[in-house]
Amino acid sequence: xxxxxxxxxxxxxxxxxxxxxxxxxxxxxxxxxxxxxxxxxxxxxxxxxxxxxxxxxxxxxxxxxxxxxxxxxxxxxxxxxxxxxxxxxxxxxxxxxxxxxxxxxxxxxxxxxxxxxxxxxxxxxxxxxxxxxxxxxxxxxxxxxxxxxxxxxxxxxxxxxxxxxxxxxxxxxxxxxxxxxxxxxxxxxxxxxxxxxxxxxxxxxxxxxxxxxxxxxxxxxxxxxxxxxxxxxxxxxxxxxxxxxxxxxxxxxxxxxxxxxxxxxxxxxxxxxxxxxxxxxxxxxxxxxxxxxxxxxxxxxxxxxxxxxxxxxxxxxxxxxxxxxxxxxxxxxxxxxxxxxxxxxxxxxxxxxxxxxxxxxxxxxxxx
Amino acid sequence: xxxxxxxxxxxxxxxxxxxxxxxxxxxxxxxxxxxxxxxxxxxxxxxxxxxxxxxxxxxxxxxxxxxxxxxxxxxxxxxxxxxxxxxxxxxxxxxxxxxxxxxxxxxxxxxxxxxxxxxxxxxxxxxxxxxxxxxxxxxxxxxxxxxxxxxxxxxxxxxxxxxxxxxxxxxxxxxxxxxxxxxxxxxxxxxxxxxxxxxxxxxxxxxxxxxxxxxxxxxxxxxxxxxxxxxxxxxxxxxxxxxxxxxxxxxxxxxxxxxxxxxxxxxxxxxxxxxxxxxxxxxxxxxxxxxxxxxxxxxxxxxxxxxxxxxxxxxxxxxxxxxxxxxxxxxxxxxxxxxxxxxxxxxxxxxxxxxxxxxxxxxxxxxx
Numbered sequence: 001x002x003x004x005x006x007x008x009x010x011x012x013x014x015x016x017x018x019x020x021x022x023x024x025x026x027x028x029x030x031x032x033x034x035x036x037x038x039x040x041x042x043x044x045x046x047x048x049x050x051x052x053x054x055x056x057x058x059x060x061x062x063x064x065x066x067x068x069x070x071x072x073x074x075x076x077x078x079x080x081x082x083x084x085x086x087x088x089x090x091x092x093x094x095x096x097x098x099x100x101x102x103x104x105x106x107x108x109x110x111x112x113x114x115x116x117x118x119x120x121x122x123x124x125x126x127x128x129x130x131x132x133x134x135x136x137x138x139x140x141x142x143x144x145x146x147x148x149x150x151x152x153x154x155x156x157x158x159x160x161x162x163x164x165x166x167x168x169x170x171x172x173x174x175x176x177x178x179x180x181x182x183x184x185x186x187x188x189x190x191x192x193x194x195x196x197x198x199x200x201x202x203x204x205x206x207x208x209x210x211x212x213x214x215x216x217x218x219x220x221x222x223x224x225x226x227x228x229x230x231x232x233x234x235x236x237x238x239x240x241x242x243x244x245x246x247x248x249x250x251x252x253x254x255x256x257x258x259x260x261x262x263x264x265x266x267x268x269x270x271x272x273x274x275x276x277x278x279x280x281x282x283x284x285x286x287x288x289x290x291x292x293x294x295x296x297x298x299x300x301x302x303x304x305x306x307x308x309x310x311x312x313x314x315x316x317x318x319x320x321x322x323x324x325x326x327x328x329x330x331x332x333x334x335x336x337x338x339x340x341x342x343x344x345x346x347x348x349x350x351x352x353x354x355x356x357x358x359x360x361x362x363x364x365x366x367x368x
Numbered sequence: 369x370x371x372x373x374x375x376x377x378x379x380x381x382x383x384x385x386x387x388x389x390x391x392x393x394x395x396x397x398x399x400x401x402x403x404x405x406x407x408x409x410x411x412x413x414x415x416x417x418x419x420x421x422x423x424x425x426x427x428x429x430x431x432x433x434x435x436x437x438x439x440x441x442x443x444x445x446x447x448x449x450x451x452x453x454x455x456x457x458x459x460x461x462x463x464x465x466x467x468x469x470x471x472x473x474x475x476x477x478x479x480x481x482x483x484x485x486x487x488x489x490x491x492x493x494x495x496x497x498x499x500x501x502x503x504x505x506x507x508x509x510x511x512x513x514x515x516x517x518x519x520x521x522x523x524x525x526x527x528x529x530x531x532x533x534x535x536x537x538x539x540x541x542x543x544x545x546x547x548x549x550x551x552x553x554x555x556x557x558x559x560x561x562x563x564x565x566x567x568x569x570x571x572x573x574x575x576x577x578x579x580x581x582x583x584x585x586x587x588x589x590x591x592x593x594x595x596x597x598x599x600x601x602x603x604x605x606x607x608x609x610x611x612x613x614x615x616x617x618x619x620x621x622x623x624x625x626x627x628x629x630x631x632x633x634x635x636x637x638x639x640x641x642x643x644x645x646x647x648x649x650x651x652x653x654x655x656x657x658x659x660x661x662x663x664x665x666x667x668x669x670x671x672x673x674x675x676x677x678x679x680x681x682x683x684x685x686x687x688x689x690x691x692x693x694x695x696x697x698x699x700x701x702x703x704x705x706x707x708x709x710x711x712x713x714x715x716x717x718x719x720x721x722x723x724x725x726x727x728x729x730x731x732x733x734x735x736x
Contacts, residue, residue, distance in 0.1 A: 024657075028657075029531075030503075030504055030531065031502060031503030031504050031505065031531075032500070032502055032503065032504075032529055032531060032711065033502055033503050033711070033712055033715060034712060034716075036716075037712070037715050037716055038503060041505070042503050042504075042505045042506075045505055046503065046504045046505030046537070047503070047505075068505075070505075070535055070536055070537065071504055071531070071535060072535075073534070073535045073536055075533055075534060075535075075570060075571070076571060077533070077569055077570050077571055077593075077596050077597060078531070078533045078534075078535075078569075078570070080596055080620060081530065081531060081533075081569070081593065081596055081619050081620065082531070084620055084623075085530065085531065085593070085596070085619035085620050086530075086618075086619055086622075087622075088618075088619065088620050088621060088622030088623050089618060089621075089622030089625075089652055089658045089659070089688075090622070090658060090659065091659055132400070134399060134400055134401055135398075135399030135400065135401050135406060135410050135414065135415070136398055136399050136400075136410075136414045136439055137399065137409070137410045137413055137414030137415075137436075137438075138410075161400055162449065162453065162454075163397075163398065163399075163400060163439070163446070163449060163450070163453065165443055165445070165446045165449075166441070166443060166446075167438055167439060167440075167441045167443075167446075168438055168441055169414070169438065201445055201446070201449070202443060202445050202446070203443070203444065203445055203600045203601075203603075203604060204572035204573075204575070204597075204598055204600065204601045204604065205572075205576070205604055207572070208573070225445075225449065225453065228445050228448055228449055228453070228598070229445060229572075229598045229600070230572055230596070230597045230598025230601060232571045232572065232597070233571075233572045233598060235571075236571060236572060236573055250454075250456075250457060251449050251453035251454055251456065252448060252449065252452055252453050252456050253456060253457075254454075254455075254456030254457030254458070254629075255452075255456050255623045255624045255626060255629060255630040256623045257457075258623060258626075261622075261623060262623040284457055289392075289396075290457045290458060291457070291458065291459055320457075343400065343401070344401055344402060344405070347401060347405050348402075348404075348405060
């Protein structure tokens with residue numbers, strides 16, 4: 001029976017042996033019974049299996065387990081369960097890789113990815129710029145005015161703050177109409193089309209409708225917090241007939257990034273969210289107001305853009321306190337296939353948002 | 369403007385002051401901008417606010433922040449975002465309480481709860497027993513046969529293993545029909561009605577259908593892994609017109625239980641899942657194959673059953689390696705409003721599952 005593989009970084013705690021711990025993972029994530037009460041057919045077929053163990057430190061090991069294709073059968077929620085269901089409750093087990101080649105068909109991957117986004121935006125090589133509309137409490141008119149300022153300054157992507165949903169201050173439909181109009185008006189003035197990406201994050205039963213509304217109202221993409229709505233919901237959107245790119249926001253996802261548990265940074269944002277259909281993955285950049293290391297950020301970029309993975313490439317989108325004045329330095333480190341997401345740094349510009357956006361564009365187009 | 373409160377346990381890291389960190393939480397979870405760029409209306413209304421700070425240890429503090437009711441407006445996904453969206457990415461911040469009284473109307477709470485389940489089962493006072501059908505790979509006939517053995521032995525609740533979904537080995541509809549028939553046949557033989565709870569966990573667009581199918585096919589409840597499907601999906605089921613209790617499984621939830629991050633054990637399983645509609649909350653018992661402390665387990669029970677919270681009470685359901693021989697001891701500790709979930713311990717009984725179930729019933733009915 002065909003199998004797929006998951007790779008873990010395993011840390012043995014006091015009293016644990018790697019043999020028992022590795023076998024424990026394979027059984028916990030499949031049959032949930034000790035080998036002694038399994039019949040031969042189950043042992044040979046649906047039980048998880050330890051494929052390899054390699055020591056990497058005093059207490060740490062790379063472990064590879066395999067699972068029956070039939071234990072998932074293309075159900076992505078069940079895939080997440082095999083990936084980290086019960087072992088999310090056990091310390092010292094971190095998922096770091098999956099052999100996507102074997103199970104490519106289960107996943108949508110990004111509909112557009114780096115190449116598709118570049119074609120639609122008409123920007124071939126340089127990094128992209130992005131900002132967020134905020135704060136929560138602004139009216140539709142205030143948010144549309146911000147959108148117009150960002151867009152006339154030349155910012156590429158303008159998204160809602162992820163905390164702006166459908167509150168009374170600026171309801172979704174009214175806001176989307178107004179901000180779409182703002183980027184159109186800016187284009188008529190400057191000739192440059194910025195994208196507006198409304199935040200569609202909401203309950204599962206409404207989510208697809210809101211995705212479709214975003215398209216119908218003329219938005220060029222959407223913002224979604226996949227861990228808030230359930231990760232498979234993103235895959236459902238990416239596989240639907242609505243033709244918009246998805247920018248994924250990390251709200252409610254940080255707890256999966258344990259030092260020795262959960263997912264590695266690169267796996268969660270660069271691999272898993274890519275497989276589940278994110279065209280952009282936002283993550284908190286090193287040196288901002290969150291706590292990712294430079295290596296973790298580089299790892300996310302590498303995984304999101306890895307050409308060996310059988311999905312379209314995803315745009316890494318570092319943000320969370322990114323300073324507009326440091327763009328050249330980050331470009332040097334991260335390369336051109338990157339989106340710089342700036343918030344406060346543009347809002348605080350002494351000459352205003354339009355001037356700040358124009359400065360950013362000039363830097364990205366190498367005009368300064 | 370009306371506000372609601374969230375309580376955090378905050379740990380200051382080197383170089384952090386509690387004043388800055390507490391204000392950082394309030395702003396991050398609302399307006400996501402520094403105070404300096406906010407206008408007076410935003411500051412007074414939609415910006416989060418630090419209400420109180422109390423030092424509890426050298427580096428730890430109880431912090432209470434308040435947020436505008438209008439920042440959520442009844443959208444539960446947005447509630448989760450205010451609760452732990454961006455601060456899930458920051459170390460040393462753990463959510464430990466919410467003032468449910470202020471925002472009761474947003475949440476369904478358990479449809480049945482402890483009282484409703486007891487009425488429907490016809491069991492007034494004693495703890496309930498539960499087991500799981502497994503392993504993955506068994507056919508429908510094999511799983512139905514197990515169900516019949518558990519039920520004729522007198523087990524109260526028989527649920528699918530959470531890894532059994534809709535795989536080819538035992539597809540959902542076929543399996544549900546057969547296991548419902550098995551508990552009926554057992555009732556005809558013994559006079560005691562056991563409940564069969566199929567696992568409905570799957571993608572958002574199919575979930576409500578599967579919930580309804582479970583009811584149409586005669587199941588007495590369902591199993592759901594809320595963190596796999598997105599927590600608000602559980603609330604949607606609990607608020608729907610399908611009249612079945614929901615047993616919530618902790619798969620994919622463990623990473624939210626950081627030592628100083630995420631949610632406290634009691635808050636996640638006892639409070640949050642209760643508000644979102646779980647009639648039962650499964651958690652790994654102390655001393656089993658997972659790693660919860662006795663205090664953490666007692667905390668979950670206390671929160672799930674707290675009569676001061678404005679929702680029906682939720683049945684705590686400890687499992688994960690619970691030994692049938694230790695039931696009297698756990699009953700002494702946990703009281704009668706509890707469900708003992710046993711798997712391997714019943715499967716390994718030398719005289720088989722029916723005998724094991726009968727022994728458990730005798731213990732719970734004080735006949736031994």
